[in-house]
Amino acid sequence: MSSSTAEKYSFETGVYRPPSEGGNFSLLVRLTRNCPWNRCGFCSMYKSEKFEVRSVAQIKQDIDAMAFICNDLSEISHRLGHGGQMTRDTVMELFNKAPELNYHQGLSMLFQWFAAGGKTVFLQDANSLIMKTDDLVQVLQYLRKTFPSIERVTTYARSKTISRKSLDELTAIEQAGLNRLHVGLETGDDGLLKIIKKGVTAQGHIKGGQKALEAGFQLSEYWMPGLGGKKFWKDHATNTAKVLNAINPHYIRSRPFYALPGTPLHEQVQAETLELQSPNELLTELKLTMQTLDVTSKVCFDHAGNYWKNRQGDLLLSHSYEGYQFPNEKQVVLDLIEQGLAARNRRPIIRNL
Numbered sequence: 267m268s269s270s271t272a273e274k275y276s277f278e279t280g281v282y283r284p285p286s287e288g289g290n291f292s293l294l295v296r297l298t299r300n301c302p303w304n305r306c307g308f309c310s311m312y313k314s315e316k317f318e319v320r321s322v323a324q325i326k327q328d329i330d331a332m333a334f335i336c337n338d339l340s341e342i343s344h345r346l347g348h349g350g351q352m353t354r355d356t357v358m359e360l361f362n363k364a365p366e367l368n369y370h371q372g373l374s375m376l377f378q379w380f381a382a383g384g385k386t387v388f389l390q391d392a393n394s395l396i397m398k399t400d401d402l403v404q405v406l407q408y409l410r411k412t413f414p415s416i417e418r419v420t421t422y423a424r425s426k427t428i429s430r431k432s433l434d435e436l437t438a439i440e441q442a443g444l445n446r447l448h449v450g451l452e453t454g455d456d457g458l459l460k461i462i463k464k465g466v467t468a469q470g471h472i473k474g475g476q477k478a479l480e481a482g483f484q485l486s487e488y489w490m491p492g493l494g495g496k497k498f499w500k501d502h503a504t505n506t507a508k509v510l511n512a513i514n515p516h517y518i519r520s521r522p523f524y525a526l527p528g529t530p531l532h533e534q535v536q537a538e539t540l541e542l543q544s545p546n547e548l549l550t551e552l553k554l555t556m557q558t559l560d561v562t563s564k565v566c567f568d569h570a571g572n573y574w575k576n577r578q579g580d581l582l583l584s585h586s587y588e589g590y591q592f593p594n595e596k597q598v599v600l601d602l603i604e605q606g607l608a609a610r611n612r613r614p615i616i617r618n619l
């Protein structure tokens with residue numbers, strides 16, 4: 267591959283994205299590197315990494331490179347008589363043309379996205395809204411113009427960052443084509459928010475969530491069952507449900523707490539100042555959270571950490587990205603939790619993150 271071709275094929279891909287974006291084969295476009303907050307006590311994702319905002323020019327170059335590869339794939343597929351389909355020989359011919367692509371960390375993501383119709387995009391890394399509004403709008407417009415097949419663009423955002431933008435700014439970003447925000451709520455309990463160093467209060471979460479909705483975003487809020495351990499589980503369950511009730515987001519997603527080695531909360535577990543619940547105690551907490559929820563959201567258990575099984579040994583709760591529509595399916599979820607409680611679950615040894 268000549269150096270100019272190598273440049274044209276070069277783009278950067280981050281590591282993390284929500285489960286729903288992986289399952290939908292989203293295109294990962296990296297706007298920033300790592301996390302500007304980087305203090306949450308349960309999180310190990312970017313701990314030793316420095317936060318950086320990438321320039322609009324760099325991001326546009328990445329988008330151009332991805333478009334260049336997709337155009338090449340399409341041309342090869344049509345020439346081989348596959349009508350634009352992503353077949354093995356199409357991909358092999360691209361590799362023959364540019365063997366270096368074999369080692370490109372984002373290439374399989376790009377193939378999958380393209381083969382799936384190029385519909386959804388996730389902007390990386392941990393908090394894209396931290397970008398200047400004008401820059402973010404420029405990137406979104408460029409992305410949408412380059413890939414007209416895109417139907418949905420989503421990203422992670424912190425409640426506090428959402429609150430700091432004016433409603434006009436948020437609306438401009440939404441109008442430019444950012445459809446959905448994934449927010450890490452974790453808990454609605456002020457005491458726990460302090461312990462985990464989330465950098466926001468329950469009221470701050472409500473303000474950020476309500477503002478995102480007012481600006482027209484779809485909103486997906488993640489919370490962490492188990493974060494309060496044996497001591498604070500009741501406050502965690504009820505206060506989280508109350509905050510979610512006040513926001514009433516489109517999606518509520520369960521991402522159960524797991525004490526990751528190397529994190530402050532893992533040290534608390536080791537020191538026995540944080541006592542983890544058994545699987546059935548966690549289900550009891552989940553039951554209280556569900557009972558207290560009064561929302562019209564979709565409640566989802568699409569993270570691998572929702573491991574509970576029923577008596578038959580099957581997954582207790584659906585891992586569907588669209589989850590259970592509340593309030594209609596609230597009783598369905600509560601009945602399933604009762605089944606799980608009767609099944610005497612065991613804590614899994616290995617868990618996907």
Ligand code: SF4
Pocket residue numbers: 301302303304305306309310311312392424450
């Ligand atoms: S804001 Fe997100 S990525 Fe950053 S430290 Fe907290 S959980 Fe980790």
